[in-house]
Amino acid sequence: MNVLVCGGAGYIGSHMVKMLHRAGHEVVTFDNLSTGYRHAVKWGEFVRGDLLNQTDLVKLFQGRHFDVVMHFSARSLVGESVQNPALYYRNNVIGTFNLLEEMRKRKIGKFIFSSSAAVYGNPVTDRIDENQPTNPINPYGRTKLMVEQMLKDFEAAFGINSVSLRYFNAAGADPEGELGEEHNPETHLIPNILKAALGQGPELKIFGDDYDTRDGTCVRDYIHINDLCSAHLKAVEYLENNPGCHVFNLGNGSGFSVKEILQAAEQVVGKPIAHKIVERRSGDPATLVADASCATAHFGWKPGFTDIGKIIATAWDFHSSQVLGRAQGT
Numbered sequence: 001m002n003v004l005v006c007g008g009a010g011y012i013g014s015h016m017v018k019m020l021h022r023a024g025h026e027v028v029t030f031d032n033l034s035t036g037y038r039h040a041v042k043w044g045e046f047v048r049g050d051l052l053n054q055t056d057l058v059k060l061f062q063g064r065h066f067d068v069v070m071h072f073s074a075r076s077l078v079g080e081s082v083q084n085p086a087l088y089y090r091n092n093v094i095g096t097f098n099l100l101e102e103m104r105k106r107k108i109g110k111f112i113f114s115s116s117a118a119v120y121g122n123p124v125t126d127r128i129d130e131n132q133p134t135n136p137i138n139p140y141g142r143t144k145l146m147v148e149q150m151l152k153d154f155e156a157a158f159g160i161n162s163v164s165l166r167y168f169n170a171a172g173a174d175p176e177g178e179l180g181e182e183h184n185p186e187t188h189l190i191p192n193i194l195k196a197a198l199g200q201g202p203e204l205k206i207f208g209d210d211y212d213t214r215d216g217t218c219v220r221d222y223i224h225i226n227d228l229c230s231a232h233l234k235a236v237e238y239l240e241n242n243p244g245c246h247v248f249n250l251g252n253g254s255g256f257s258v259k260e261i262l263q264a265a266e267q268v269v270g271k272p273i274a275h276k277i278v279e280r281r282s283g284d285p286a287t288l289v290a291d292a293s294c295a296t297a298h299f300g301w302k303p304g305f306t307d308i309g310k311i312i313a314t315a316w317d318f319h320s321s322q323v324l325g326r327a328q329g330t
């Protein structure tokens, strides 16, 4: 297949590019490098450009044919989306609209979209399946839901078939150590724990230990980056035989509390990691765990990394090798 990966210089997209390349597909990465890195695009062709720039888009599609588009590009910081919703609606909604318009003109009929558990907002039950009401509580989540809704209309009117994958927390790194998570600022728990362990970041803060969970800290679902990416490959196969507009959750199906993640990380790094308990953050539900059984039932996907220690170990290998590399000037 010829695959266009929008946002292929970012955390998830760069791992996807590697997996596609390994599977023998031709890959083109399109990215404006706003939060991604040129050094993370190690396979296939790289085209620098912005989804908000029509000239960049025309150049991207000119002379190239794509069978499938995978769309990872987005701004994805919840707090930033509250402070600057315009940035989010422009980048995530208008940017996606521009991409779909180009696909429509060129009759490209397969689209895989990085949606998010943020579309559910405060869930009605702890374990979340796709039938939960969608009620996002911040602009970021609303942009994801708007795109899902746009995809329904584009399928009905223009025949663009799509799978929206609602990710829970992506975690870990390439098990071969070539890629990893490099968000700046980093808001995700596991890299922040590991940075604290390496003395690279501030002391780790645990936001609230008085939730109604087994140890009082928030429980979340962590899915390894390679499991996320393998689900994309399965989703493309699924679309071949099942045209339409589909939505699936992607998660591990087990929840870990912040304290449990911290303990697992301490085992991986082999030492205690300093932390402090601070006030709850507003808008953090106590428990968010995916029911991803639909993805298993429909396209035979199952997460391979079920041991949280192994997920954290892949991230640790990446983070510690970065620090070692910097120390050696490589």
Ligand SMILES: NC(=O)c1ccc[n+]([C@@H]2O[C@H](COP(=O)([O-])OP(=O)(O)OC[C@H]3O[C@@H](n4cnc5c(N)ncnc54)[C@H](O)[C@@H]3O)[C@@H](O)[C@H]2O)c1
Pocket (backbone or CB within 6 Å): 006, 007, 008, 009, 010, 011, 012, 013, 030, 031, 032, 033, 034, 035, 036, 037, 049, 050, 051, 052, 071, 072, 073, 074, 075, 076, 091, 095, 114, 115, 116, 117, 166, 167, 168, 169, 170, 171, 183
């Ligand atoms: N990381 C997670 O845990 C998680 C969870 C749920 C959903 N998601 C979604 O998955 C996708 C990928 O997440 P990530 O963590 O890899 O993010 P990331 O920020 O690392 O990657 C996003 C990439 O898109 C690029 N980009 C952004 N706007 C662009 C534009 N207008 N034109 C061209 N390129 C643009 C960025 O430069 C970056 O390389 C996002 O859509 C995110 O909302 C991520």
